[in-house]
Amino acid sequence: MKATVKWIGEELFLGQSESGHSIVLDANGGETAPSPMENVLISLGGCSSVDVVSILEKARQNVSAVRVELDGTRADAVPALFTKIHLHFVVTGKGVAEKHVARAVDLSADKYCSVALMLNKAVEITHDFSIVEQ
CATH class of the missing domain: 2.20.25.10 (N-terminal domain of TfIIb)
Structure with missing residues (x-):
């Protein structure tokens, strides 16, 4: 690449x-x-979202929207590296099962999202989710 x-x-x-x-x-x-650092957050959110949507579709969940809200904390010194990043997924759909969303988010963070796997060597990355019934 x-x-x-x-x-x-x-x-x-x-x-x-x-x-x-x-x-x-x-x-x-x-x-x-x-900024380049904002783009790192966007890239992490994009990578994770791709995984979550794909996993939920394979689990045959009726999902109409997925949004991830990212909150990054940076060090106060130069270079201002990320020290923590939190991802909050908001999944909208009909009858979406909590267990499937939890599994999708965990698999993305722990196994599939290459951006998250690369960053978590130096950054504390956490995640949670909410489900909105359509």
Whole structure:
């Protein structure tokens, strides 16, 4: 896997993936686009969400929406690394079983999400969920 990131002016950078997709990053506190650290949170949420949706679909759960709210805590020193990240999944659907959501979230965190598995070597990652009946 390869990517490039190039400076496009001010404190903006354009990241381009090998597959041809682009993302703008803003080093100025996320004023114009996500900062690189905000993008780490978004990537973690995206990776975990893909797993949770896939696992729930395979379990034949009637899910209409999945949202994950991420809360990252960073160190007060430079570099301001993440020290803790909490993921709260909100699963909406009809008759969605709590045991299936718990299993999906656990499997993503402990086995499938490569972003979480990489980060949890240095960051305390926790998760929980709620189910909204449609």
